[in-house]
Amino acid sequence: MRLxxxxxxxxxxxxxxxxxxxRVHRMPDADGLRWTGRPGWHFTLAFMGxxxxxxLPDLHERLxxxxxRSEEFPLRLHGGGHFGRRTLWVGAAGGLDAMRLLAERAEAAARRAGVPMDEHRSYHAHLTIARTRTDTDLRPYADALHSFEGAPWTVSRLLLVRSNLPGGGAAGAQPRYEEVGSWPLGRAATD
Known part of the structure; x- marks a missing residue:
């Protein structure tokens, strides 16, 4: 399973x-982007493939x-950006150091459970909102999101999610995400 x-x-x-x-979706040429489905908006901490x-039993235990070992932390959706000319995202602000540490711990848990992980990369908190298969200037869309500030919330859970890829190659089909594990953050949650 893809996790x-x-x-x-x-x-x-x-x-x-x-x-x-x-609002960004109504901008010129925005219909040329493949917008991610709102039910799937999330911050990936560690992609396991x-x-x-x-x-799974060892992975669940290690996660x-x-x-x-990770305390709850504040977070809010903040601003926008792009990776190259193919991925448009919304960023985060608040407890970014705590989120980076949680991502590192999740990746280490997967490795120790025997999941073959890609080469480690520095974590960059982002929530993907659109992609494109063509070479597209995403700066106008990222600029339109630059001033976006969401309300803060407290991150209190680590989730393990299964990605069910769409079958049949239907145009516009989105992956379905299914929670297969959830753990509260912090020592107090289990004491």
Whole structure:
């Protein structure tokens, strides 16, 4: 199964972001982008790819320990940016150091559970809102999101999510995400 560790913003934060993205979606040529589905908006902490089911018990245990060692932290959706000319995203502000540490712990948990992980890269908190397969200037869209400031919330859970890719190659089909594990952050959650 195709898995990743994640932080999911609460519904209120997603509604705020939805209003901002709706405005960007009305910009010239925005219909040429492939917009991600709102049910799938999340911050990926560690992408694991295909994971053998026999690794799941150890992975769950290790992710639980990673969550237990990580304290809750404040976060808010903030600004926008792009990776090259293919990915448009919304960023985060607040407890970024705590989020980076949680991402590192989730990645280490996966490695120790035997999940073959890609080469480690420095974590950059972002929530992908659109992609394109063509060479596209995404700066106007990122600039339109520059001043976006969402309300703060407290990150209190680490999630393990299964990504169910769409079948059949239907145009506009989006992956479906299914929570397969969830652990509260902090020592107090298990004491």
């Amino acid at each position: 990743f560790a994640a932080v999911m913003p609460p519904e209120e934060a997603l509604r705020e972001l939805g209003h901002a993205v709706d 295909e994971v053998d089911e026999k690794l 639980g320990r990673a969550a237990h």
